[in-house]
Amino acid sequence: MGAEFVALSLPPMLIGTLAALACALPGNFLVLRRQSLVGDAISHVVLTGIVVAFLITGQIAAWPMMLGAAAAAVVAVTLIEVIQRLGRVDAGAAMGVTFTAMFAFGVLLLEQSDTSGVHLDVEHALYGNLESLIWLDAVGWSSLLDPAALAGLPHELTRMAIVFALTLAFILVLWRPLVLSTFDEDYARALGVPVRALGLGLVIVAAITAVAAFDAVGSIIVIAMFICPPAAARLMTNSLVHQVLWSLAFATLSALLGYILAGYGPLWVGLPNTVSAAGMIASVSGLILAICAVAAPRRRG
Amino acid sequence: MLADALLLQLGYNATLVAFGATALGLAAGATGAFLFLRKRSLVSDAVSHATLPGLALAFLIMVAFGGDGRSLLGLMAGSAVSAATGLWCVSALTRHTRVPEDAAIGAVLSVFFGFGVVLLTVIQSVPSGRQAGLEGFLLGSTAGMLFTDAVIIALGGIVVLLAVAVLRRPLTIVAFDPGFGQTQGLRVARLDMALMLLVMAVTVVGLKIVGLILIVAMLIIPAVTARFWTNRASVVVILAGLFGGLAGYVGAATSASAPDLPTGPIIVLTSFVFFALSMAFAPERGVLAALMRHRRFERLVHLRQGLLAMAQGQHVYESRTRRLLRRQGFMRPDGVPTATGKNEAARTLRDEARWQVVRASVNLSDLAMRDDGLTPTEDVLTADQIAEIDRRLGPPEAV
CATH class of the missing domain: 1.10.3470.10 (ABC transporter involved in vitamin B12 uptake, BtuC)
Structure with missing residues (x-):
């Protein structure tokens, strides 16, 4: 049990949890700022960025793909802003125009280019492939102390950890201005907080998180984790600090419970195969939100 | 195909x-x-x-x-x-x-x-x-x-x-x-x-x-x-x-x-092309139309300010204003006002003077709201009102 668990289940569980935490953290502010769907828009356009990066470099490598995805996110955010201002269209419609068109373009590029030799397709982009992120060098719990084995950890784990640390640092360092500009933008501006820059910074952090998490776990988890844990946490408490902590707890719970249910749940009910972990994690987070919507103490505001 | x-x-x-x-x-x-x-x-x-x-x-x-x-x-x-x-x-x-x-x-x-x-x-x-x-x-x-x-x-x-x-x-x-x-x-x-x-x-x-x-x-x-x-x-x-x-x-x-x-993405992209063309070229709400409107507005401001400067006998330094004045035939290349330029400048100055009366007048001060520095008084006041103002202002000054 031990060796198999450490090699096959521990890395994906850790990666899933880190991805969930990294998304839920900025998600708290996105939900409060009525920008929940930014994460949705970004994770759609990330596909296009990755395909373009692949077409330019001709290979599936982490850094070019991350850069391509980040560039696509920036293009999308700019385009949304441009359409909103020049076209005098509401934010939702501007977003809808942008991300569907960019996603369609990504799918078209994918169909047009020869990606048969590499692992790049729409399904992978949507569901990721959490189950495949295994640690082949592990022989048991002792491997956690063995530098040689640790070097063989899936690089997604390191990347997710770095991104989570980055997000955490961003939120902690800019906590006060972020809170001020989220709850009372005019007051924050009067105090000299660069409100627009801060808003853009938050979107960029969300984009970085989405891009990094997307590669490891697919965009469903990204969208679900940006929104469900913070929204559920919002129904638990009136204090923002407590809300953030609740959201992190819900994110962790979704990731772990979702992974376990996907991996072992089918065996319990007698089905032979496992089901999609990404899908199950999103489902669990939705279940948590549903429970909070029915029973949480501060659900009515 | x-x-x-x-x-x-x-x-x-x-x-x-x-x-x-x-x-x-x-x-x-x-x-x-x-x-x-x-x-x-x-x-x-x-x-x-x-x-x-x-x-x-x-x-x-x-x-x-x-x-x-x-x-x-x-x-x-x-x-x-x-x-x-x-x-x-x-x-x-x-x-x-x-x-x-x-x-x-x-x-x-x-x-x-x-x-x-x-x-x-x-x-x-x-x-x-x-x-x-x-x-x-x-x-x-x-x-x-x-x-x-x-x-x-x-x-x-x-x-x-x-x-x-x-x-x-x-x-x-x-x-x-x-x-x-x-x-x-x-x-x-x-x-x-x-x-x-x-x-x-x-x-x-x-x-x-x-x-x-x-x-x-x-x-x-x-x-x-x-x-x-x-x-x-x-x-x-x-x-x-x-x-x-x-x-x-x-x-x-x-x-x-x-x-x-693939059919779906191509339909969406076709739709997006229509959107992009419309956003660029639609009359009134399109980007190009807005751009042209903005240029026209800028031209009006430059011309008006340039004419007012000429009317007050000041030299016009701003290069775009000079270019516009020249193109309208209001100014010679060396910066000296032409005859039509002098006429136009006098008219503009007169208009500005009328606005000042409008602003000071008790009955007309509501209309002064419409003074954006560009609208001629003729667009806001009736001929009678203008005649009354002109009577108060006395004969126009020549430039």
Whole structure:
């Protein structure tokens, strides 16, 4: 049990949890700022960025793909802003125009280019492939102390950890201005907080998180984790600090419970195969939100 | 090849798809226009993603009852049920809790989609599931579309169009002013529900051709495109329908003209091209028109300020002002005013003097609000009022 668990289940569980935490953290502010769907828009356009990066470099490598995805996110955010201002269209419609068109373009590029030799397709982009992120060098719990084995950890784990640390640092360092500009933008501006820059910074952090998490776990988890844990946490408490902590707890719970249910749940009910972990994690987070919507103490505001 | 495709010369399947896509585009565009005017475009995103679990469940149920699970009507029924459930969740979350609507939309779309993906992996593991081809509903797949499928899609589109035609007046009122609608005896909540049902119908009908991820584009993009061309709601609806139908037709035909051109994405991109062209070139609301308006405004300001400077015998230094004055024949290349320039400068100075009287006058000070530094007094005052002011000012000064 031990060796198999450490090699096959521990890395994906850790990666899933880190991805969930990294998304839920900025998600708290996105939900409060009525920008929940930014994460949705970004994770759609990330596909296009990755395909373009692949077409330019001709290979599936982490850094070019991350850069391509980040560039696509920036293009999308700019385009949304441009359409909103020049076209005098509401934010939702501007977003809808942008991300569907960019996603369609990504799918078209994918169909047009020869990606048969590499692992790049729409399904992978949507569901990721959490189950495949295994640690082949592990022989048991002792491997956690063995530098040689640790070097063989899936690089997604390191990347997710770095991104989570980055997000955490961003939120902690800019906590006060972020809170001020989220709850009372005019007051924050009067105090000299660069409100627009801060808003853009938050979107960029969300984009970085989405891009990094997307590669490891697919965009469903990204969208679900940006929104469900913070929204559920919002129904638990009136204090923002407590809300953030609740959201992190819900994110962790979704990731772990979702992974376990996907991996072992089918065996319990007698089905032979496992089901999609990404899908199950999103489902669990939705279940948590549903429970909070029915029973949480501060659900009515 | 493309010409053949547009003239429907590419065979049976391509023609079927083109007809289906056109009907779908018309219905989606017209429905989406109301959604856009109501500023709820993205609710459709939740509706469309929420179809996935129903699609998968319908397949599993049909297989359990011994079918092959691929009947389009059955799959559409299943997806409609789960889309309705998703819609109910969005409205319940927004109404009964303090979760804002955008978060409710995002939560529903990701959770339902995630659960759908779980069900898809379940389907993969049942014996008849491997050939289910349900993945085709994510991005649409038109290869091997059956005649009955095309008929169902076209009929669905026509039914939605008819419903939109019947409901167009109350829907327009509710989109602009729900409060007024209520006083007119309209049931706003029920009309919103009807609109959502139409959106759901479009989504379900569009699953086969465009797929559930991109169907929102057919609801949103044509409406935004149409808005550039007119300020009248009824025209927005008609134009959106036409743009949608045209995108459906051109997109479907284009995708049949060459390999590796997936129908759904090509329709969406065609629609986006219409949008981009409209945003750039539409009269009044287009970017180019706005740019030209801005240049015209700048020119007026430069000319007026330049003439006032000339009238006061000052030298004009600003190069763009000088260029404009020269081009109008008001100034010689060496900076000396011409005869017409002097006349015009005197007229401008006189106008400025009149404005000062207007501002100081008790009865006319309301009109002084319209002094933006550009509007001539002739546009604001009557001839009598101007004569009265001129009488007070005395004879105009020559420049």
